Amino acid sequence: MLLLAFDTATPAVTAAIGESGADGSFTPRASASSVDARRHGELLSPTIRSLTEEAGVALADLGAIAVGVGPGPYTGLRVGLATAHALADALGIACHGVTTLDALAFATKRNGPFVAMTDARRKEVFWARYDDHLTRVGEVAVERPADLDTGGLPLVGDGARMYADVFGEAASAPEPVYPDAAAMAELALYRLHRGEALPEPTPLYLRRPDAVVPGAPKKVRQWVR
Amino acid sequence: MSDHDLPLILGIETSCDETGVGLVRGCELLGESVASSVEQHVRFGGVVPEVASRAHLEAMTPTVRRALDSAGVKLSDVDAIAVTAGPGLAGALLVGVSAAKAYAMALDKPLYGVNHLVGHVAVDQLEHGPLPKPAIALLVSGGHTSLLLVNDLATDVVSLGDTVDDAAGEAYDKVARLLDLPYPGGPPIDKAAQRGDAKSIRFPRGKWGDGTYDFSFSGLKTAVARHVEDADRRGEPLVVADIAAAFQDSVVDVLTRKAVDACVEHGVSTLVISGGVAANSALRTLAEQRCREAGITLRVPRPRLCTDNGAMIAALGAEVVAAGLPPSTLDLATDTSLPVESPLAG
Secondary structure, X not given: OEEEEEEOOOOEEEEEEEEEOOOOOEEEEEEEEEEOOOOHHHHHHHHHHHHHHHHOOOHHHEEEEXXXXXXXXHHHHHHHHXXXXXXXXXXXXXXXXXXHHHHHHHHHOOOOOEEEEEEOOOOOEEEEEEEEOOEEEEEEEEEOHHHOXXXXXXXXXXXXHHOHHHXXXXXXXXXXXXXXXXXXXXHHHHHHHOOOOOOXXXXXXXXXXXXXXXXXXXXXXXXXX | OOHHHOOEEEEEEOOOOEXXXXXXXXXXXXXXXXXXXXXXXXXXXXXXXXXXXHHHHHHHHHHHHHHHHHHOOOHHHOOEEEEEEEOOOHHHHHHHHHHHHHHHHHHOOOEEEEEHHHHHHHOHHHHHOOOOOOEEEEEEOOOOEEEEEEEEOOOEEEEEEEEOOOOHHHHXXXXXXXXXXXXXXXXXXXXXXXXXXXXXXXXXXXXXXXOOOOEOOHHHHHHHHHHHHHHHXXXXXXXXXXXXXXXXXXXXXXXXXXHHHHHHHOOOOEEEEEOHHHHOHHHHHHHHHHHHHHOOEEEOOOHHHHOOOHHHHHHHHHHHHHOOOOOEOOOOOOOOOOOOOOOEOO
16 A cells, blocks of 8 residues: 655654555655745645655555644644645545654654653643653643653653753754654554554644633723723 | 536635635536634634634535535546635635645646635626626725725736725724624624614714725724713713714725725726625615716625635636636745735735
8 A cells, every 4th residue: 555644743844655565564665854844835745746756656546644643833733734634535545643743753763761842832842751662651742841851861853952951961862853754654554553543633732722812992092080 | 618618616715714615617606615613713802813723624624525515516527726825814824725735736636826805806706797897896804905906807906905904894893892792793783783873973984085095994993982982981871873883884985985986987887895894784785876876887796705715716716727827836835915916826
């Protein structure tokens, strides 16, 4: 089966296309990543098209899509999800979600515990703890770096790199900094092969929209009362 | 060529709080569907961009499916995709544009990023047939108040004037809050005004007779606020019906006067009024009267087509395709302030 994976939950736009094996493996045929936090909407579709050309396949040949569900800054995150939903709808194929931090953690290949974190903007990070590259401990969360108890574990991801001054030595080797779609595809197939459920392809926002219920209208006559 | 031979255009609209999808051939509307997040914005007294964007993502593909069903066509029948590239809310636009690109790629059909404002004018063709060239269009909604000279929907739209501050619909929303009426403010003010005396209070008419086709409604809103506060200070009860009627009278007087003046100055015999505020009964009544007196044909689409929808984007897409304009590329960017002079973005 031909699988397309992509993620737009970090400043990176990453996409990969490849074959799934009977053993749950992933053989990439083309992949590409670029970093530009403000142009996800412009970059993703051209990247997908160039990958299909490079791999010599048509979108109609796809058997499934895997998409990063975040957490991640919302506007960019939605570019990936809206694209995935529409592609899956038009092609009549399955669309699986993958938690972006899990894909980032998977790519570390680490066998010991660590913390993965990405930039959440507003001086916060999205983060989660892992026992190893396949095993998350607890839920993903959003927090200010200074309030976060990392237990002295090594840190990976662009959140760690951004706040290296807060985290010190633990953030000295934050690579990989961004998720990689080939690793995301590999993780998705590994889980599916083992009969494990993948998340729905719906966004992990972790914060409510910023909106305030308005008070009484402002007085226009300042001297009243 | 009959409409049946014309390309089938799928239009996608997500510039504000309505997720709209429409299917159009030429001037024929085959089907459409709208999912609105307005209920989620009511308690905030206005559209919250992040709330709207979240709702668009949830509604996008289900709305496409409902529109296809209502038109009785299959996705594979679609010949081209048109999508609102701007103007509008950045995060909201991006959901529609991302989905449109994906549909265009998956179907291997051309993509056209088009202008929301021009779409509001183009939609009238679905109701009243091809628009005479040229025409004047008055676009009034919660986000826009524009007077346009439309020489050609796809290639030649000229902005004659715009609001310099609040949009007309925005003024309705703000005045509704002052009067303790619900959001959105247009329908409750229109309803209250029917029992009121428009002549009982004289509110200012912004930019009246200033020789431009621009509008201003923030001074009017402040005048209503002063009136309300003064009555409050004197311990007098508010006569909501009279205030609503006088406010509405000021708004529609300036709108229709300038629209008719523009027709006369440019020797144009057709006026189109569109956008959410075009559903307002006082605006329709006064526009009909003034157009009749000036010998101008007035065209107002039915309310369902006046508010944001996908059919308007498909209607403009059909014009753009018919004009032979080049499709947008997959790196099409959204443009929150896309000028009305650009019916096709990029």
